[in-house]
Amino acid sequence: DGGITQSPKYLFRKEGQNVTLSCEQNLNHDAMYWYRQDPGQGLRLIYYSQIVNDFQKGDIAEGYSVSREKKESFPLTVTSAQKNPTAFYLCASSGRGQETQYFGPGTRLLVL
Amino acid sequence: KQEVTQIPAALSVPEGENLVLNCSFTDSAIYNLQWFRQDPGKGLTSLLLIQSSQREQTSGRLNASLDKSSGRSTLYIAASQPGDSATYLCAVTPPTDSWGKLQFGAGTQVVVTP
Numbered sequence: 154d155g156g157i158t159q160s161p162k163y164l165f166r167k168e169g170q171n172v173t174l175s176c177e178q179n180l181n182h183d184a185m186y187w188y189r190q191d192p193g194q195g196l197r198l199i200y201y202s203q204i205v206n207d208f209q210k211g212d213i214a215e216g217y218s219v220s221r222e223k224k225e226s227f228p229l230t231v232t233s234a235q236k237n238p239t240a241f242y243l244c245a246s247s248g249r250g251q252e253t254q255y256f257g258p259g260t261r262l263l264v265l
Numbered sequence: 266k267q268e269v270t271q272i273p274a275a276l277s278v279p280e281g282e283n284l285v286l287n288c289s290f291t292d293s294a295i296y297n298l299q300w301f302r303q304d305p306g307k308g309l310t311s312l313l314l315i316q317s318s319q320r321e322q323t324s325g326r327l328n329a330s331l332d333k334s335s336g337r338s339t340l341y342i343a344a345s346q347p348g349d350s351a352t353y354l355c356a357v358t359p360p361t362d363s364w365g366k367l368q369f370g371a372g373t374q375v376v377v378t379p
Contacts, residue, residue, distance in 0.1 A: 157308075159308075193274070193371060194371050195269065195354060195356075195368075195369030195370050195371045195372060196309075196354070196356075196367070196369045197369075198366055198367065201366070211366065212366075241306075243308055243309065245309075252314075253299065253311045253314050254299075254309075254311070254367065255311065256301075256308035256309040256310070257308050258307055258308045259306070259307065259308050261306070
């Protein structure tokens, strides 16, 4: 059953803490993406990766970091430098940069 | 900078009525345009993708048109059903040298009442 999985569904972050959101895909896609969605707003691109061991900053990369050590995995770390992390985070993948993107179910990050 | 706008932000229609959702963008230099559906608290599902050389795409009750010169796309949903209630987002892809940098509108929240 091919698709994208994200975990956890809900994540709570304490002040000054780094947290990592997981994204895994078994679609054999080269490209993977991380978006942030705030209420009433469209999605904004945080980071994207075209191939393993390579990634690029999106429009709102400050306070976030990523790695792409395996084709199937693209974890996102929300660092303590991100002062307003409360949002819905969506991971996506695509076969090539310009084809349809397929999205995971999302992770909601809340601050304690 | 490309800006994508969706008006109205919310729409309520009775079951059976046709839905018309609008998307406008400021820069006509796009590679393609996509329409997505998002259910509350869920990820996005791709509905239709229109390449910049195409004028429209159809899938079942859905039809999307694209007018690049005027910077507009319209999604038509025929004979709406309560199951069509969701938020619909459009997104444009910049020209070929900008991998994956989709620019999204804020979406139109649709409620179809029985």
